[in-house]
Amino acid sequence: MTKSHGRKRRARNTSRNRGATYAAANAGTLHQHDSGPSNTDLQPADPSGWGVETTPDMRTASALIGACIERCALCQQALAVKLLDEDPIVLAVTAGSVYTLHAATEPDAGSLASAASQRFFRLVQQSRAHGGDGRMMLTGVEMMNRADRSALLEDALDLWTFYGHKHPGLMRGQDTGPQDAPHFTFTVAGSDPGEADPGTVLDLTGLAHPAEYGVRADMTLTESGRVASLGLFPHPETPEAGYDDLRERLAWEPYIPEALPEENPAWVLKVDSVSGALLGIVRLLDATLLPDRPRSEWRPDAYDVILWTAPELKPVSAAWLETARQRGSALLYGPLDLTGATPPDPSRLLAVHAHCEFTDRL
Numbered sequence: 001m002t003k004s005h006g007r008k009r010r011a012r013n014t015s016r017n018r019g020a021t022y023a024a025a026n027a028g029t030l031h032q033h034d035s036g037p038s039n040t041d042l043q044p045a046d047p048s049g050w051g052v053e054t055t056p057d058m059r060t061a062s063a064l065i066g067a068c069i070e071r072c073a074l075c076q077q078a079l080a081v082k083l084l085d086e087d088p089i090v091l092a093v094t095a096g097s098v099y100t101l102h103a104a105t106e107p108d109a110g111s112l113a114s115a116a117s118q119r120f121f122r123l124v125q126q127s128r129a130h131g132g133d134g135r136m137m138l139t140g141v142e143m144m145n146r147a148d149r150s151a152l153l154e155d156a157l158d159l160w161t162f163y164g165h166k167h168p169g170l171m172r173g174q175d176t177g178p179q180d181a182p183h184f185t186f187t188v189a190g191s192d193p194g195e196a197d198p199g200t201v202l203d204l205t206g207l208a209h210p211a212e213y214g215v216r217a218d219m220t221l222t223e224s225g226r227v228a229s230l231g232l233f234p235h236p237e238t239p240e241a242g243y244d245d246l247r248e249r250l251a252w253e254p255y256i257p258e259a260l261p262e263e264n265p266a267w268v269l270k271v272d273s274v275s276g277a278l279l280g281i282v283r284l285l286d287a288t289l290l291p292d293r294p295r296s297e298w299r300p301d302a303y304d305v306i307l308w309t310a311p312e313l314k315p316v317s318a319a320w321l322e323t324a325r326q327r328g329s330a331l332l333y334g335p336l337d338l339t340g341a342t343p344p345d346p347s348r349l350l351a352v353h354a355h356c357e358f359t360d361r362l
Contacts, residue, residue, distance in 0.1 A: 033066030033075060036160065044093060050134035052089055060086060061094040068161045071288050076157075084149055091149055092141040095156035096134055099124045116148035117155040158285060158302065209307045211241035211249075213334070215278065217316045219323065220331050222260040228316075228324035228356075230269070230281075231344075232308070232334030242335050246350045250283070250307070255333050255349035265295045266304075267354035269330050270362050276321045277313035280362045281332065281354070282306050300357065309362060324356045 042058035044050055060083045067075035083090055099121055123140045127133050141149065212235035220229040234241035246252045253261060266287030270279035283305045286298035315321070324330050333351040336344055 033063055033070050033072060035069040036062055036065030038062055042093060042097060044134065049132065050089060050093065050138050052138075056087065056089045056093060058090060058093060061090055065094075065157065065160045068157045073288070073291050077290075077292070080150075080153060080157075084146060084153065088141045088149075089138055091153060092134065092138040094160075095120060095141075095152050096124060096127070096137045098156055098159045100128065100132075114148075114151035114155055116144060116151045120152055154290075161285075209250075209305050210238075211235075211245045212238040213241055213308050214338075215281075215308060216336070217278070217320050219320060220333075222258055222331070224260045226323060227260060227327060227329075227331050228320045229331040229333060230278075231336045232332065233336040233338045234334075236338060243348060243350065246334060250305075250352075252332075252350035252352045255346055255351040257346050260331065261351060261353040263329050263353045263355060265298075265355050266291075267332065267352050268300070269324075269332070269354045269356050271321075271324065271356055271358050272313060273358040273360055275313060276315040276318075278310050278316060279313070279359070280306060280309040282362070306362075325358070328356055330354055330356050 039057070039059045039062050042061055043055050047053065047055050050056075060079055064076060064079040064083055067073075067079060083094070095117075099117075120137065120140055123137045127137055141152070144152065213232040214235060216231040216233065218229055218231060219226050232246075266283050268282050268284060270282065271277070272279055282303045284298055284300065285302040285304040286293065288304045290298070316324075330353075331351060332354050333349050335349075
């Protein structure tokens with residue numbers, strides 16, 4: 001493959017994975033994102049409630065939230081730097097608005113994030129107790145160094161991304177009752193979910209993929225030897241599942257017989273560390289929002305999408321499990337014909353080389 005072709009292929013991958021148009025990805029230029037709240041949607045109705053005389057300019061925040069919702073890392077990275085260089089009121093309102101909403105339905109929301117965000121969340125709670133006084137939130141941001149402001153922005157954008165996909169009306173001033181509360185579940189290794197402490201990760205179980213699949217565990221012979229693999233077949237009652245879904249929505253690559261693609265750390269196959277049962281297939285949130293950040297800094301339990309969860313825990317074969325443990329990864333491919341009436345056509349299969357994580361929970 002020539003350098004030119006390689007560059008074009010990477011640009012196409014960027015286009016699929018980050019939401020950018022091919023031309024913008026190839027040229028490295030930014031573009032417009034209107035999926036988030038507008039400048040006026042974000043602006044506080046009464047600036048004096050935040051200790052300022054004039055309404056803050058929230059255009060950068062609006063564009064940044066839209067870029068996150070549309071999975072455009074190119075714009076997100078540039079806009080995040082720009083926002084952090086602006087007046088602290090912009091970050092305070094950006095985080096305060098979504099954390100205030102989150103606090104309305106999640107009393108333990110502060111335990112999911114960085115230390116800076118946990119401190120800010122306590123200010124959100126105090127603000128709510130004092131009639132929505134935003135001055136204490138602004139003061140808290142003004143006292144943060146740049147690293148803490150960056151951590152707060154990152155956590156706030158995670159919440160904006162979730163609410164933007166699941167509850168777009170909430171961003172435009174609509175309130176929500178208990179029946180509309182987002183489904184957040186705290187998971188604590190080896191303990192009851194209700195015992196969430198600071199540092200607890202957040203399991204976004206509301207991010208189940210809209211197209212349903214079943215899986216079949218098998219072994220695949222590749223140029224690297226036999227690898228543990230999972231074949232995915234579409235659920236018969238979800239017509240949106242299939243080739244187009246895996247190709248366009250999830251950006252899986254064409255399946256090449258006997259070849260093993262480079263491992264994609266964004267995709268993770270969760271396996272129970274004790275029983276060896278498959279738990280689920282997820283794509284990590286940080287991989288889509290911050291793809292250029294070192295993998296070691298990604299949070300392994302914050303998901304962008306949950307592609308599949310096991311309806312019941314059934315251990316795989318000992319050979320499959322041993323191979324997956326030794327390699328630390330598995331080949332995922334599909335879609336297969338549910339009936340199995342005809343052999344799979346490799347030209348109509350897609351694949352991703354996923355990381356295997358042995359754990360005690362999804």
